């Protein structure tokens with residue numbers, strides 16, 4: 388990889404189309420900010436419709452080029468494995484870029500980058516396993532079978548919170564199966580995706596198999612989602628943007644896979660070990676300063692232990708170290724965007740107006756060195772109600788609302804009373820209770836006595852307005868391939 392985090396400083400990053408970096412025809416560049424200082428550190432191209440046309444044309448040409456189309460399955464798998472090796476070899480640089488772009492902890496980004504190659508290797512194994520099936524037909528001397536083939540050009544639009552990790556579960560299988568892609572990363576964190584494009588070239592993928600168009604959602608994103616040359620969109624981001632993208636895609640009847648926002652319930656029964664559970668709840672909501680789609684931001688606690696639990700939660704929250712993301716001792720870094728900080732402050736204020744009690748946090752930290760960045764203290768709003776505004780909307784910041792419940796029925800009704808259905812967690816020592824919760828909750832993922840554990844070997848995704856389509860596991864082979872029916876009369 389030629390670009391490093393240091394060499395990026397103060398530069399302008401071009402678009403990556405057809406195997407090379409090209410200046411945007413739009414002529415526009417926009418800054419990418421460092422969340423610890425609120426200062427710009429490089430500029431990225433803001434692609435327009437002409438640039439998007441070029442990227443889709445390059446991906447289309449690569450899809451039909453014999454260099455890719457006629458590559459054997461096992462050779463495609465080898466390329467994906469080679470990419471895995473290069474990601475591992477460049478893990479430190481990729482981690483530095485993401486931390487600088489989105490302010491997430493360097494230790495977390497390092498762990499993500501080191502784990503990512505395993506998932507590329509897993510999906511690489513799908514290259515030679517895509518197979519169709521033979522089906523009976525009610526007539527003699529006829530053969531009826533389904534071929535499985537790649538879709539074409541897949542458009543991928545990613546958020547800023549874990550750009551490469553969130554790309555893995557779709558990019559790796561798409562490449563293994565033989566699709567080509569156009570990626571539009573978030574304008575707030577493009578550095579690592581452009582660096583990945585360099586690694587794709589270094590791995591030996593033909594030019595045009597992976598293209599990256601950067602820029603604002605309203606410009607580059609809109610142009611891509613209105614493009615008729617895309618076979619499928621994969622979107623990870625907010626529910627509002629997802630709905631807009633699905634509407635654009637529908638005009639060309641392009642299917643989508645949607646991984647959207649959440650407002651996940653975290654349920655604590657009276658029979659738990661309070662210390663262990665508090666640690667789990669804290670990690671589940673405050674990880675990455677609350678900027679995870681699965682954040683367990685609505686915490687329902689059985690009335691019998693409510694006061695003791697809130698006290699322990701507040702004490703544990705008070706020990707969370709807010710600080711610079713490059714420091715080992717830091718538990719929570721800054722929020723990624725200034726708009727995000729304003730949104731968090733607004734929701735905390737509205738929660739207090741609605742009658743919730745500020746039990747911990749609630750403001751920007753005063754410590755020296757944190758005054759310029761977009762930092763916010765981890766915040767507990769106790770004695771909340773599920774119908775308060777801040778309990779209805781995704782905050783995407785370090786804020787948890789705590790609500791007491793008296794019965795399982797009451798808790799399930801509140802937990803399911805949300806437009807989202809991404810994830811959920813339950814803490815109890817009673818397996819029957821845990822299983823009742825698992826079967827009654829409307830959420831794509833249920834964690835029992837743990838939270839945020841995930842594996843690329845299992846398929847997952849959201850319910851309701853948290854999205855549709857599945858990532859991970861063997862299901863993705865069907866998500867990124869199509870079936871063609873062939874009938875022979877012999």
Ligand code: NAD
Nearest residue numbers: 545546547572573604608609624625628646647648649680
């Ligand atoms: P966002 O919706 O603001 O932006 C996501 C991407 O969409 C960016 O690349 C952006 O440029 C693009 N975009 C914005 N407007 C567009 C438009 N009109 N047309 C096309 N593209 C457009 O989301 P964000 O703030 O970057 O990320 C945070 C959100 O992502 C949260 O809601 C979070 O829950 C969600 N998320 C979901 C998952 C999941 O797996 N379910 C994972 C991570 C993040």
